[in-house]
Amino acid sequence: MANQGDQLRQWVRSRVEETTREVLQERIEGARVLAVASGKGGVGKTSLTLNLSLALADRGQRVVVLDADLGLANINILLGYEPVYTLWDVVERHIPLRDTVQPGPKGIRIIPGGSGIAELARLDTVEISHIIEGFHELEGECDWLMIDTGAGLSEGVLAFVLAADETLVVTNPEPTALADAYGLIKAVWEQEGRVALKLVMNRVKSLDQGAKLGQRLTDLAQKALGQSVEFLGSIADDANVARAVMRQEPFYLAYPKSEATMAVGDIADRLLHRVPPPRRGGWGAFMKRLMDNWTIPGAINHQG
Numbered sequence: 580m581a582n583q584g585d586q587l588r589q590w591v592r593s594r595v596e597e598t599t600r601e602v603l604q605e606r607i608e609g610a611r612v613l614a615v616a617s618g619k620g621g622v623g624k625t626s627l628t629l630n631l632s633l634a635l636a637d638r639g640q641r642v643v644v645l646d647a648d649l650g651l652a653n654i655n656i657l658l659g660y661e662p663v664y665t666l667w668d669v670v671e672r673h674i675p676l677r678d679t680v681q682p683g684p685k686g687i688r689i690i691p692g693g694s695g696i697a698e699l700a701r702l703d704t705v706e707i708s709h710i711i712e713g714f715h716e717l718e719g720e721c722d723w724l725m726i727d728t729g730a731g732l733s734e735g736v737l738a739f740v741l742a743a744d745e746t747l748v749v750t751n752p753e754p755t756a757l758a759d760a761y762g763l764i765k766a767v768w769e770q771e772g773r774v775a776l777k778l779v780m781n782r783v784k785s786l787d788q789g790a791k792l793g794q795r796l797t798d799l800a801q802k803a804l805g806q807s808v809e810f811l812g813s814i815a816d817d818a819n820v821a822r823a824v825m826r827q828e829p830f831y832l833a834y835p836k837s838e839a840t841m842a843v844g845d846i847a848d849r850l851l852h853r854v855p856p857p858r859r860g861g862w863g864a865f866m867k868r869l870m871d872n873w874t875i876p877g878a879i880n881h882q883g
């Protein structure tokens with residue numbers, strides 16, 4: 580018969596197992612909300628959002644992409660189609676969110692934000708709950724909500740970044756782009772954001788250059804701010820990317836053997852195989868944080 584000491588040890592072990600299970604459950608349940616952002620414009624944010632979404636879809640993931648870039652409906656241009664409805668129709672005309680969803684390649688689905696993104700800022704509680712409900716309904720069918728934000732910190736970009744579970748900061752090797760990427764990381768740190776930050780170096784000359792620059796930026800964030808940023812990898816400067824843009828086809832599909840496609844595949848693998856950040860309450864909670872964050876000073880019309 581087990582003595583009291585053994586019984587106690589057994590009880591402690593089962594409690595530890597139970598708690599671990601609960602923690603893991605919290606980590607793996609619900610769709611992940613990932614915002615893609617950059618300090619500087621034109622560094623490849625939209626291109627990464629779309630092609631990474633396809634790579635995730637290729638790995639069995641169900642992905643919804645929210646095109647929240649106010650400038651242009653870029654995702655649609657990259658895919659070569661006109662959206663029927665955008666988030667604007669949801670906000671202004673009360674069209675169900677589901678009706679805005681456009682089918683994309685490999686089963687990904689796209690929600691064109693259009694000018695509806697700016698409108699989100701002035702919604703009242705009833706209108707917000709209508710939007711939240713729409714997102715909540717879609718969440719059950721998805722593993723990822725990928726958000727293509729605008730460049731810099733303008734027009735609520737910081738609100739999206741702070742509301743997501745994780746934000747992927749994209750930069751290229753140019754000193755100005757690196758400085759602006761650091762500015763974005765610092766802005767998250769200043770707001771004591773709980774979002775998990777990740778970094779991708781785009782348009783590198785070599786993977787070695789990317790790794791060095793990535794290390795330098797993540798070290799700086801850690802030393803100067805105490806802010807951890809996980810480096811996810813680099814994408815080569817690849818002429819196939821521009822070729823695919825001209826064909827209005829994602830490079831992941833048009834050039835499946837290109838360096839850029841391989842790199843995006845590796846980044847998708849890292850996202851899937853490294854420990855995911857804890858979920859922060861699903862899409863409803865994400866939308867709620869988004870609205871709350873929108874009023875942060877500097878979240879609107881503040882560049883760099």
Ligand SMILES: Nc1ncnc2c1ncn2[C@@H]1O[C@H](COP(=O)(O)OP(=O)(O)OP(=O)(O)O)[C@@H](O)[C@H]1O
Binds near residue numbers: 620621622729781824
């Ligand atoms: N790895 C790459 N190799 C070569 N060209 C690239 C690469 N990534 C992006 N580009 C080119 O850079 C240009 C800008 O890309 P993209 O539109 O994705 O940038 P963005 O950061 O989303 O821009 P914006 O700030 O306007 O939203 C595109 O024309 C694309 O062809």
